[in-house]
Amino acid sequence: MPDHTPSTPATRPAPNGKTAMVIGAGPAGLMAAERLAGDGYAVTIYEGMPSAGRKFLMAGKSGLNITHSEDLETFLSRYGTSRARLEPHLRKFGPDQIREWCAGLGVETFVGSSGRVFPTAMKASPLLRAWLRRLEGLGCTIHYRHYWTGWNDANQAVFKTPDGEVTATADITILALGGGSWKRLGSDGKWMEILRNAGIKCNPFKPANCGFEIDWTDHLIDKCAGSPVKAVTLTCGDQTVRGEFVISKTGIEGSAVYAISATLRDQWLETGVGTLKLDLCPDRTLDDATKRLAKPRGKNSLGNHLRKTLGLDATKTALIFEVIPRETLNDPAALATTIKNLPLKIKKPRPLDEAISTAGGVAWEELDENFQLINRPGTYCLGEMVDWEAPTGGYLLSACLA
Numbered sequence: 518m519p520d521h522t523p524s525t526p527a528t529r530p531a532p533n534g535k536t537a538m539v540i541g542a543g544p545a546g547l548m549a550a551e552r553l554a555g556d557g558y559a560v561t562i563y564e565g566m567p568s569a570g571r572k573f574l575m576a577g578k579s580g581l582n583i584t585h586s587e588d589l590e591t592f593l594s595r596y597g598t599s600r601a602r603l604e605p606h607l608r609k610f611g612p613d614q615i616r617e618w619c620a621g622l623g624v625e626t627f628v629g630s631s632g633r634v635f636p637t638a639m640k641a642s643p644l645l646r647a648w649l650r651r652l653e654g655l656g657c658t659i660h661y662r663h664y665w666t667g668w669n670d671a672n673q674a675v676f677k678t679p680d681g682e683v684t685a686t687a688d689i690t691i692l693a694l695g696g697g698s699w700k701r702l703g704s705d706g707k708w709m710e711i712l713r714n715a716g717i718k719c720n721p722f723k724p725a726n727c728g729f730e731i732d733w734t735d736h737l738i739d740k741c742a743g744s745p746v747k748a749v750t751l752t753c754g755d756q757t758v759r760g761e762f763v764i765s766k767t768g769i770e771g772s773a774v775y776a777i778s779a780t781l782r783d784q785w786l787e788t789g790v791g792t793l794k795l796d797l798c799p800d801r802t803l804d805d806a807t808k809r810l811a812k813p814r815g816k817n818s819l820g821n822h823l824r825k826t827l828g829l830d831a832t833k834t835a836l837i838f839e840v841i842p843r844e845t846l847n848d849p850a851a852l853a854t855t856i857k858n859l860p861l862k863i864k865k866p867r868p869l870d871e872a873i874s875t876a877g878g879v880a881w882e883e884l885d886e887n888f889q890l891i892n893r894p895g896t897y898c899l900g901e902m903v904d905w906e907a908p909t910g911g912y913l914l915s916a917c918l919a
């Protein structure tokens with residue numbers, strides 16, 4: 518059985534005489550490879566797919582939101598219960614350092630209107646190309662189509678390749694195997710069973726930044742599927758989010774839904790029910806909305822009346838007709854109350870594989886402050902495979918890079 522390391526690890530000898538194996542060529546693994554090579558390790562990267570960074574490239578399809586420009590305190594608060602564990606790393610390599618690092622790879626970034634940071638070209642491919650060139654320059658070797666299947670009795674890492682099984686060892690092993698969504702891009706989450714069998718606690722995957730299913734009527738689907746619902750607030754429990762979302766054939770998706778998705782998902786997991794409250798005209802008080810709706814309608818249809826008095830468009834009006842009982846429609850006070858508190862009952866989150874990211878993964882208590890497995894010294898777990906989550910806005914990639 519061929520053994521890639523330590524006999525034939527990298528294209529140049531390690532200045533510090535040590536070898537590192539990085540498994541998974543997504544942003545977390547590639548950044549680890551860069552830092553280790555910079556520290557003098559001979560680095561070999563193993564990737565199951567035929568090329569690197571497929572999810573990273575996919576993230577760039579709709580504009581690669583690589584980090585966020587808000588003040589660091591607000592930025593750190595986005596990591597919720599995982600903040601304490603991630604903070605020391607994000608303070609060392611945070612939004613400013615990420616932007617400098619991009620510039621060092623020849624990729625300038627800009628701050629969008631919402632404070633999100635993007636490469637000027639919006640895409641991930643120029644950044645990834647420059648990054649892989651830098652890694653090559655640092656002497657890193659990448660073996661593609663090397664799918665890690667676990668450790669053998671001799672404690673070697675075992676890989677399935679088109680040419681059969683190969684094994685490898687190194688002084689340091691980095692696992693950066695990604696979360697459990699978008700399996701076709703390489704992160705299939707199968708590592709969880711391998712780690713559990715090795716006695717490492719992993720929490721089950723949960724969809725994060727995901728859409729939700731709602732039993733819409735055929736009428737609403739025909740009229741509104743694909744339409745945005747703009748300038749609304751969504752409330753679930755204690756959390757309120759302002760923004761927009763999209764009505765899909767199966768339910769709701771889009772930025773405001775993703776922003777509230779962790780709270781809604783957990784409510785649904787705990788109680789079996791998930792309810793969102795929408796405010797369709799958040800800039801008007803209930804009193805103002807009631808007074809406006811009480812104006813004489815004349816010959817106007819209710820839809821026209823809603824548009825003229827409250828500025829509600831056809832999609833918001835269709836949502837009102839979908840949800841509000843008929844008898845409420847002619848009572849201005851009851852109608853205004855419901856428009857500002859429109860209940861949407863969620864059936865369930867969309868399937869895990871469709872989620873932008875996943876919560877769950879290697880439990881924090883398995884890792885020391887440097888992400889090293891406490892019961893497997895020399896092996897580290899990085900990136901989305903660790904059990905933390907964050908909203909969209911560049912926070913996912915930021916923590917993976919940190």
Ligand SMILES: Cc1cc2nc3c(=O)[nH]c(=O)nc-3n(C[C@H](O)[C@H](O)[C@H](O)COP(=O)(O)OP(=O)(O)OC[C@H]3O[C@@H](n4cnc5c(N)ncnc54)[C@H](O)[C@@H]3O)c2cc1C
Nearest residue numbers: 541543544545565576582665695703704900901911913914
């Ligand atoms: C559509 C979409 C858009 C997104 N947009 C953004 C965005 O704009 N901003 C943002 O911050 N985040 C975004 N994300 C999330 C972000 O892309 C991920 O959080 C990030 O890529 C995770 O990095 P990672 O290195 O931990 O894992 P991954 O990028 O998933 O990389 C893991 C690598 O490990 C490899 N691998 C897995 N198992 C094995 C194995 N057994 N053997 C060998 N190799 C293996 C995989 O093939 C993969 O290459 C988006 C995600 C999606 C799906």
